[in-house]
Amino acid sequence: xxxxxxxxxxxxxxxxxxxxxxxxxxxxxxxxxxxxxxxxxxxxxxxxxxxxxxxxxxxxxxxxxxxxxxxxxxxxxxxxxxxxxxxxxxxxxxxxxxxxxxxxxxxxxxxxxxxxxxxxxxxxxxxxxxxxxxxxxxxxxxxxxxxxxxxxxxxxxxxxxxxxxxxxxxxxxxxxxxxxxxxxxxxxxxxxxxxxxxxxxxxxxxxxxxxxxxxxxxxxxxxxxxxxxxxxxxxxxxxxxxxxxxxxxxxxxxxxxxxxxxxxxxxxxxx
Amino acid sequence: xxxxxxxxxxxxxxxxxxxxxxxxxxxxxxxxxxxxxxxxxxxxxxxxxxxxxxxxxxxxxxxxxxxxxxxxxxxxxxxxxxxxxxxxxxxxxxxxxxxxxxxxxxxxxxxxxxxxxxxxxxxxxxxxxxxxxxxxxxxxxxxxxxxxxxxxxxxxxxxxxxxxxxxxxxxxxxxxxxxxxxxxxxxxxxxxxxxxxxxxxxxxxxxxxxxxxxxxxxxxxxxxxxxxxxxxxxxxxxxxxxxxxxxxxxxxxxxxxxxxxxxxxxxxxxxxxxxxxxxxxxxxxxxxxxxxx
Numbered sequence: 001x002x003x004x005x006x007x008x009x010x011x012x013x014x015x016x017x018x019x020x021x022x023x024x025x026x027x028x029x030x031x032x033x034x035x036x037x038x039x040x041x042x043x044x045x046x047x048x049x050x051x052x053x054x055x056x057x058x059x060x061x062x063x064x065x066x067x068x069x070x071x072x073x074x075x076x077x078x079x080x081x082x083x084x085x086x087x088x089x090x091x092x093x094x095x096x097x098x099x100x101x102x103x104x105x106x107x108x109x110x111x112x113x114x115x116x117x118x119x120x121x122x123x124x125x126x127x128x129x130x131x132x133x134x135x136x137x138x139x140x141x142x143x144x145x146x147x148x149x150x151x152x153x154x155x156x157x158x159x160x161x162x163x164x165x166x167x168x169x170x171x172x173x174x175x176x177x178x179x180x181x182x183x184x185x186x187x188x189x190x191x192x193x194x195x196x197x198x199x200x201x202x203x204x205x206x207x208x209x210x211x212x213x214x215x216x217x218x219x220x221x222x223x224x225x226x227x228x229x230x231x232x233x234x235x236x237x238x239x240x241x242x243x244x245x246x247x248x249x250x251x252x253x254x255x256x257x258x259x260x261x262x263x264x265x266x267x268x269x270x271x
Numbered sequence: 272x273x274x275x276x277x278x279x280x281x282x283x284x285x286x287x288x289x290x291x292x293x294x295x296x297x298x299x300x301x302x303x304x305x306x307x308x309x310x311x312x313x314x315x316x317x318x319x320x321x322x323x324x325x326x327x328x329x330x331x332x333x334x335x336x337x338x339x340x341x342x343x344x345x346x347x348x349x350x351x352x353x354x355x356x357x358x359x360x361x362x363x364x365x366x367x368x369x370x371x372x373x374x375x376x377x378x379x380x381x382x383x384x385x386x387x388x389x390x391x392x393x394x395x396x397x398x399x400x401x402x403x404x405x406x407x408x409x410x411x412x413x414x415x416x417x418x419x420x421x422x423x424x425x426x427x428x429x430x431x432x433x434x435x436x437x438x439x440x441x442x443x444x445x446x447x448x449x450x451x452x453x454x455x456x457x458x459x460x461x462x463x464x465x466x467x468x469x470x471x472x473x474x475x476x477x478x479x480x481x482x483x484x485x486x487x488x489x490x491x492x493x494x495x496x497x498x499x500x501x502x503x504x505x506x507x508x509x510x511x512x513x514x515x516x517x518x519x520x521x522x523x524x525x526x527x528x529x530x531x532x533x534x535x536x537x538x539x540x541x542x543x544x545x546x547x548x549x550x551x552x553x554x555x556x557x558x559x560x561x562x563x564x
Contacts, residue, residue, distance in 0.1 A: 039401030089289035092282035118539030
């Protein structure tokens with residue numbers, strides 16, 4: 001029995017190494033001193049001694065702090081905004097009767113079935129016509145409508161008992177007050193799920209900023225890293241250090257919030 | 272009775288921000304995409320010229336389009352074992368009640384939360400001629416000499432598929448895990464009493480009961496595979512010799528490297544029709560299976 005269990009942990013650990021290994025290799029390359037080879041047979045992964053030179057190099061050879069700040073701005077604006085837009089739209093869909101309700105719902109749902117590559121081109125033209133090409137607004141606004149968010153919140157709001165809502169209404173509560181004081185608190189776990197998924201997706205966003213931005217001063221971090229990788233002559237240690245730094249924030253947020261992820265998947269698949 | 276605070280337009284006011292975004296960034300561009308596919312438009316020398324179905328006819332004679340279509344299909348097929356089959360086994364593995372199992376789940380999910388840019392770069396180190404993969408494969412006697420996976424026409428596509436699969440496997444594992452947690456433990460206990468081993472339990476209980484989740488995984492896998500882009504952009508740019516040129520990458524490159532907006536949009540429409548067709552096909556197949564099971 002103990003042997004079986006030990007064997008199980010061995011299997012689990014071996015698989016974990018497959019998933020974490022490439023990041024460890026990157027980390028090792030980013031910390032190795034200049035006189036230690038990055039590649040060798042057999043691999044020599046322990047930096048002797050670990051140095052911070054490449055982190056400094058990555059930080060200064062591209063405008064790293066600017067990219068980092070941009071990513072923080074994109075996340076800070078987009079995540080709350082998309083959650084609020086989703087919630088505002090989900091509330092009437094879940095708790096009010098009105099003409100065109102199904103139409104609204106299916107219109108939003110249909111956005112899930114538009115391939116990103118198809119939409120890239122006309123959306124770029126639309127954003128250009130609106131004068132938002134190469135601007136923060138051009139990056140942010142098209143990303144604020146999420147069928148997933150509306151869908152998940154509609155389900156959550158629908159589970160708030162009708163009586164509670166009706167009682168609040170007959171008490172003379174304004175719909176906005178009901179939304180704010182009854183609906184949102186009831187949906188806290190769902191809001192957390194949307195928050196973390198939103199953070200991950202905005203932090204890692206790449207294609208749309210690549211298309212809409214010309215000025216590298218507005219790049220989010222992922223795009224900045226790709227830019228660093230594209231500069232000929234970028235040292236492989238510098239690239240590794242810069243890349244590892246770019247994933248640390250999202251990994252921390254993920255570790256703190258990971259218990260919500262399975263709940264989120266459950267809600268999404270069941271619906 | 273009119274409720275206080277609720278006028279006829281109240282629901283529309285709540286939905287207004289979402290509806291405006293829908294109109295401006297989805298409906299308008301979708302209509303524009305259809306228009307564009309009948310135009311020749313390079314963004315530099317206006318106005319756009321109406322060319323009828325020329326863009327679609329051009330596709331028929333464009334070898335690179337067919338290469339891209341084939342590569343996208345190979346992506347779809349290659350990702351199937353990695354994203355539909357393997358994550359099911361992983362989910363069974365991490366659904367056990369063992370101390371510390373949550374940590375393993377989290378580690379398997381790690382690539383999902385990191386950007387494809389970071390993942391692509393990390394794998395370039397793994398794939399390097401002197402990298403760890405070549406060391407392992409030559410050491411095990413599976414390769415005579417190290418390979419430059421991303422520069423070798425025979426290896427580049429499998430290598431990119433491997434990275435896409437590796438990155439997203441944890442996501443699909445979570446889909447299956449959500450499904451596994453709906454299966455009551457008592458069914459397994461009954462099977463165990465009847466002498467069913469682990470393999471038998473997997474085949475006769477887990478897989479049949481997970482069919483709806485397999486259907487979801489398969490659908491998502493197809494849509495993901497057809498849209499693969501960032502991995503290719505970061506690692507191979509469609510090369511070497513177009514061996515990793517997928518439909519998604521070809522569309523992007525036609526639009527934003529050659530500013531051939533009309534042709535790119537026409538290919539985008541074809542991609543869209545293909546995706547919807549695949550989704551419907553998948554729905555039919557898996558639904559049939561559910562009924563039979």
